[in-house]
Amino acid sequence: MSCYIIAEAGSNHCGNRDVAHRLVDVAADAGADAVKFQLFKAEELYPRSAGASDYLGDPRSIYDIIRDLEMPASWLEPLARHCADRGIDFLVSAFDEQSVDAVDPFVASHKIASYEMTHHPLVRHVAAKGKRVLLSTGTASLDEVGAAVDVVRGAGNDDLVLLQCTASYPTPLDQANVRAVRTLADAFGVPAGLSDHTRDPITAPAAAVALGAVVVEKHVTLDNKLPGPDHAFAVEPAELAAMVRAIRATERVLGDGRKVPLPVERELRAFARRTIMTRRPIRAGEVLDRSNVAVLRCGKRQPGLPPAALPAILGRRAARDLPAETGLTDADIAD
Template identity: 55%
Template sequence: MSTFTIGDRAIGAGEPTFVIAEAGSNHNGDLSLARELIDVAANAGADAVKFQTFRAENLYVEDSGEADYLDDDRSMYQLIEDMEMPYEWIPKLHRHCRDRGVYFMSTPFDERSVDELAEYVPAFKIASYTMSHHPFLEYVAESGLPVLMSTGAHEMDEIRDAVEVFRQSGLSEFGLLQCVASYPAPLESSNVSVVETLRDEFGVPTGLSDHTLDPTIAPSAAVALGADVVEKHITLDKSMDGPDHQFALEPDELSKMVDSIQKTEKVVGDGVKRVLDVERELEDIARRRIHATTDISAGDRLTEANIAVLRSGNRRNGLEPKFYDEVLGATVTEDIPKDTGITWDVLDSE
């Protein structure tokens, strides 16, 4: 599987999960609020804070109507226009992220936004609804920066087409994120197994862009299945005005998510089956071995009447049970007290 880096963080199998706190447009047009969201992400241990950079005129037809899923009288065009992040914020947010030890990222939705961001981001994020905009994907690929792309509201064939655009454009450093483009997304719709499907199909790092309300279930399940990246929206308060606050994580929930991801990584382990140090004591005590069940004198033969397969406890371990049939009938060369483990050195070599 291919790997790449975002800043100095390696993205791929065997690496810690790259956690993106999606601030999106939850800054509500307030630069100080945007900085607070960065602080929340940094305090929780996220790796990056991602905003969104767009202009309504490049995103929606002007007479776009209202979004039925939002309780808002504004047209979709007006709503997007009100959520625009000023370009002059970009270096300021980048600087604040740098000071707080997290990466600044933002999703561009048009070519100018790509150009404005390119100097300040270590990678681009492509939103689900942009995935089928092939001319735009080509433009992003030309930047030479790594790309993470969400795949919500698209079929596998459409994902294949988008991946082919990247590869034909010479972009090899990209990852794909399973995403359900519903806000919020029902927990049962998560289908985090797609993380594996995408990895197996395309041989690139994969992850989850999650819109469920629960802070831990889908992200942790995705990590257990090998997700390299997890992205989730954040807010200071779910009750704030704006379309993306209600399904975003509040600060304590983000901390809980990061903690759950890190614990899940520890639980998953490296996949190598071996006896662990924490098992050593009980390995000796509780695994069954061949032991004497009576006092046995030198010259006696081992029979079903004087040996059995038992747990050793604190006594010397005998041979493993797989040798039971082999030692039956063997002659012992020294006295063996009851409960002693039967070992090769007390048996006649023949």
Template identity: 50%
Template sequence: MGVFDIGDRSVGPTEPTFVIAEAGSNHNGDLGTAKELIDVAVEAGADAVKFQTFRASDMYVEDSGGVEYLDDDRSIYDVIESMEMPYEWIPELHDYCRDRDIYFMSTPFDERSAAELAEYVPAWKVASYTSSHHPFLRHLAETDKPIVMSTGAHDLDEVGESVATLRDAGATELALLQCVAAYPTPLEEINVRVIQTLREEFDVPAGLSDHTLDPVTAPSAAVALGASVVEKHFTLDKTMDGPDHQFALEPDELDAMVTAIRDTERVLGSDEKSVLDVETELYDIARRRIHATADIEAGDQFTEDNIGVLRSGQRSKGLHPKFYDELLGETAARLVSKDEGISWDDVAN
């Protein structure tokens, strides 16, 4: 499975999780708000902050009707049109991110938006609803940028077709994200285990694009299952006007998510089982050894009445407990005082 780079950050199963703070369209058409969102992502410790770049005319048919989940009387076309990010923001937001030491990303939904972004993003993020747009996937693959693709509202066979399309078009650096296209997604529907399925089925780094309201549970579970990328929407304030604010994290929640991800990485640690330096003290005093439970004279036999398997504390350490049965019936070579650890030197012959 290939590890690839987004900027100077390596992305893959053996690397720290690449955290994308998804600002989306929560700038509400205000450049100052967009920069505030970048500041929040920086403070939280995200690796990248991501917006969305689209034009309604390239996304929806004009007479598109409404969408119930948005709770908005306008048509979905009008809603999307009101959320468009001006192209002229792109270089300014890129430079602002560069100065704040965070990667600028934005999801393109059409070829002309991709053309506006190409100079400024280190990787492409493909939205779930675009992941079966094969002509557009081929267009992105030909740019030789890494691609991170969400898979919401598509089954495994459809994901496979999209992966094949990307690979046939030359894409070699690809990560897939488990995603559920429900806003918000109930915890019991997020199906984090799909991360393993995507990784094993397509031999690529996999991760999670999470729309649950909980800032910690799904991202932490994803990292525990080996997520290489975690993405989650955030906002300055859930009560702001706009369709994507209510299911997004507020700044303190985004901070909690990144902290939980890094803490999860720390507790996962190494897969090598060994005695650690932090265990040394208790290794010495708390592991059980064979000790005399009564004074044993030279020539006496070791019996269940005069030896036992006990913790040594600060006393000399006896034989490993695995030798207990072997020691029974043997003869003491010298006086062994109560509580002493019994060694092979204490055994006659």
């Protein structure tokens, strides 16, 4: 199964509907499987007195920043229609029950952001929709992930994908902890993937796919120099396309895991594998020893017995005259 690649537009539309639609096109042009937006209301996320976020380096209250980035629910239908026209899935992370209800008619899967994972009433509301749940796990312990998994399953929904995520923006490469993709899959018996916040478009996504990730999510922007909380660590259009190519190349490199001779190896398997050959002309009745037989790569000559047969033939006699550089067969050896 191919990895499902999500281009996370998030709030990088900057409150501009045209930019949101351009991000749909960027995701589709790059070959992503889905583009994802966010539907939230500042009043449902933070109190007005929450203050400024140190990591953003913006003196404004986080409440005001979030309020300025709200996406109107009226955008949902035209964005979903645009996605359908471009052959790409439309996804939305909704951050409150009312937003979940607004999003539900337009999506085949629901995404729950990392910070909402412990909001069990919201998780339950999402899971009860009966659609696939993509659950990010940034900042979480394994026990907290397990509690959220229990909520999803308790709502009668077993269609769950857990996403390893480090909630640091950007995430240093050595903090991505991509091996946790396997940990999540093994611990809970569900598919797992990566919601990646590293600046590098290739390394963490490709590593995650090599570890079995079935989903990779990456923030995308038209320009990572734009103002706003999620632009600086997002990939630009060309980088998104490079990421998609790298993921698909990684999938091809991984193969199917069966260890068998491959068609591309056929020529060299015959040409370069060792076989028992005569070193020089050998007369009928002559004793076979290291002076007149050798284990060589036969090239385009007819191969002889495999090297493993050498101990059994040394000391025996040639059944007939043999030319030099000939593959030695059972018929060439006297009983």
